[in-house]
Amino acid sequence: MAWSTRSRVSSFLGSEVGVMGSLFHWDTCWRTVPFSVPTNSSSAVSSRTRPWPKFMNWARMDSCYAAASFKEKQSENKDTDVRNMAEAGGEHALFGLMKQRFLSFKNHKYMKELEHFQALSKAQYPKFMVIACADSRVCPSNILGFQPGEAFMIRNIANLVPLMKNGPSECNAALEFAVTTLEVENILVIGHSSCAGIENLMKIQEDVESSFINKWVTNGNVAKLRTKAATAHLSFAQQCRFCEKESINQSLLNMLSYPWIEDKVRSGLLSLHGGYYNFSSCTFEKWTLDFNGCTVNEESSSYAIKEQEFWS
């Protein structure tokens, strides 16, 4: 079952969208499985019997949406460029653009997929939870094409997952809901190049008065120490690039400190993935945590990865 899931996921995440439609018949799958609304983890519909969301449509819809938006852009005025609007009209113009975008979404996506969106209004069955950096340049829905209903998402500075022993946070509250109620099958932590949060982590001194940001990024301290140990001969910028990836793996490992995550990973019901978006070269690296190669205890922890891919 776990292999089957990974197979489908890699088909989705690979750039074989055109093939996917004919392979998995998403439309048929979606319409023949009845919906019900989960009220708690015990009564929730099993993820094995849930309808697959219409992944196949996002590419088609996006191209349609983009084409329509392009025509609108041409036929209206030049103020649809966000930078021009900010300079020309300030906040009012920005919200004017936002309104246009919303109405374009409504007309070109929502209304054309009314059945799909009406079903989503009753319940969600995302296959993914995504934890990404709050950085405005790395929106997962934009770069990976996640559509409404496909990914339960949280974004924070430096895409960090705290250890369970550090107590409640927005991040682990979202994790709990995604894993125990939504029963997602994949958690993807996405880091990125030139991450200011990681740079901050690498810079801060322990004796400096802490801001909220400093306190938060110390959730990545283990990754920082590992980076310093492994890259002492490298420049600060190179150390930051290393730590950007090391902290992703540390977050994956930290997730195993939550028993309700570890149990599902151990039994093959949940897979933990890392992703790294380089927005300078526009490349994406994806890998999966190899649970059998991981060691987690108070004294030391280590990780192993598998199924590494590089998309360029």
Ligand SMILES: [Zn+2]
């Ligand atoms: Zn970042």
